[in-house]
Amino acid sequence: MATKKAAFIYSSELEKYHYPPEHPFNTIRAQKTRQILNSMGLLSGDGRKEVAPVPAERVVLKKFHSARYLHALKNASEGHWDNEAFYMGIGTSDCPVFEGLYEYALLACGATLVGAKLILAGEADAAFNPSGGYHHAGPEKASGFCYINDVALACMVLAEAGKKVLYIDVDVHHGDGVAYAFYDRCDVMTISFHQDPRTLFPGTGFADEIGTGAGKGYCVNVPLPIGTYDRAYMEAFEAIAPPLISAYKPDVIVFELGADALAGDPLAHFRLTNNVYAEVIRHLLSFDKPILMTGGGGYNVENTVRAWVLAWSVLCGADSNAGKNRTLGGVMLGSTDWRRGLRDSALVVSNHQHNTVMPAVEAAIKAVKAKVFAVHGL
């Protein structure tokens, strides 16, 4: 399906805010993604448009975050930081206090919520907020570079509007904040593909974490081994996601596209190329439902930006290539020289890598199927 109406959610207002320079999370990724898409002419025409975010309203934030936490976050951002805030994760090395933190968190979250609104109003079939995907934040906890959980809030807003929501997360880290927000609910199914929690933050997301009560079987965790490469990843994805999505029949898909599973990411240990993201998006598009896509992790800035540019081009139907190397041609911008196009070259997989990765991937597929497929009549 070529998407008819696609909204890229961005404003230069977001460029005012930066994590401290030594912090791995770089807000410039969204700015660069926007700049390149704009120069390629991919933000207008053919049903595409740019939409500016508005800050998330407090009444919406309180659907997930406690008043106490929001108060502490705002106070810290204004320079009044105390022990209580610290125990909520605010002001730690992972979640530092920086200038304009509260305003940034609200605007970045508001951008995802604008995407949800456009979808609910029928004004977009696809929306992308590259400044979103803060999937680790808890109701009363800043965690893993995340302060306000925009994706959990978007799922809540969509569910409150009566939609059956599928949340799918391909960030290399477990989407814990979202998974636990809906752990006992069946109106939001969460599926997270991530690096084995025994080897990576946040240390959760085992295959046997499947939800509870009415939500049993609606929380799906697919832990994959260090060294996971494209073919191995797609084997897991194709075995698990399409059958579950077909059985669940969502009305809308929220897709967290952290790009830290790419080879060369400094914080994680997968070896994917961005071709995986293009394939995943093609699968999601095949369900012909609105898709709200966000950014997330991704600590190699250049690779992350290229992945998001490619993802948007696939999402909005500008890249109709089903699997060959490219259709969009070379991209040359300032210091960025992507002469081979948007897609990464294939990476060589050694026998050793194959022999260590595949058995663990197959074991993960088997474990997930055994835990949740029966719930959905599969």
Ligand SMILES: [Zn+2]
């Ligand atoms: Zn991540």
